[in-house]
Amino acid sequence: MMDLNSKDKSPGAAFLTTHKSNIALWSGFVVVVFFCYHLFSDGDFSFLMTMGAFVRAFGFAFLIFKAFSQRSVAGLSLKTLELYAFVFLFRLSSILRYQGYLPYDRSGDWLYTFLEIVALTLCCGVIYLVTMRFNSTYELRYDTFGWLHLPTELGGLYILLPCMFFGMLIHPNLNRNWFSDVSWTIA
Template structure:
């Protein structure tokens, strides 16, 4: 998305008033408009033809946003033939957490959206995201490994995987009524809350101007988490099930899920501020070295 940052509100409003400027605006940003327009079209199509209109559709929408971010990232990395600025450790974390979530939702329905999209659309988006993650890891370890910033991507993935798994073993909901499936889903959720930290650490060390495809990818994951947080704010009490629970503190599991969502949003708060500011001003995203 080399010219995405030209899509700011001021230039857009000015272009509408002048037909020639508007035509030039469309020409300069046709790729970005096509990408985002396609995403909006798919979202509306899914909602109209596959959704039952239940509030839990927001979970499917969250997954769609995440998938969209990963698909764009795969495309941009392939086009640029570089993974510079991307954290391999973050990709490994996402690989593990999505695989763990798939292990739970592909066989059981306890954590699927109540909306009709939970029957297969939600699962399909999770599978696509997982495939994209595998492709990105292949790019990182094999195809474009020469462009990998190994010197600044030093926050190792296992710093988060092991603690998240141990926490999931001890504190997890029981909607699947299967210990391993409940732990798998919770492990994925806990790990995803910290998965972006290595990427943000790379931003902090690198500082300066951030590659557009990387910034859009991080922003899409943050937006996805915000949507999930909105859902769990209204639904977390359903996780506090004490009957047939194998968890410690079963009456407070929902609060741990909320805290996990808050952690990721808090971690990316500074980044999201600078990201939105860059779009408004129509300039490349530039981060001070202290932002993590």
């Protein structure tokens, strides 16, 4: 019988030992998603929107966990985080007052909106960690996109402005409100 504390660990045991916190977090995530699926879903296609909101919120929570456990935000892109914050703001401006873009099952009653608010809050938390708490580990020199006449700090505008332009031109009409429908399309 093999002792897990011995130096001759099998690759599987070594992997489990090294990544036990990640495995615990992902296992908890899967359990919560299955629980919410059975509790709030009617088993139809629209639960995928709620599932996506779960994944986004969990992803930002996982980023916060990793930043605190490693005491570093190396490798994170502030521009991407800022764009995610805009996505959540546009999406929330579309779903807080109207119901056209909400899931049709019970998860659309409150859970989907709640998860989007949680994801925005967590995204802002990661932005805080990058800009304030662990800013000494932020790698600005690698966080580059955008060029020509915009400074690198405004590189996200190369993605945001075309999305806004095309969102104004081409958008659905599920909420029957121009601003809300355009906001959903931009998101």
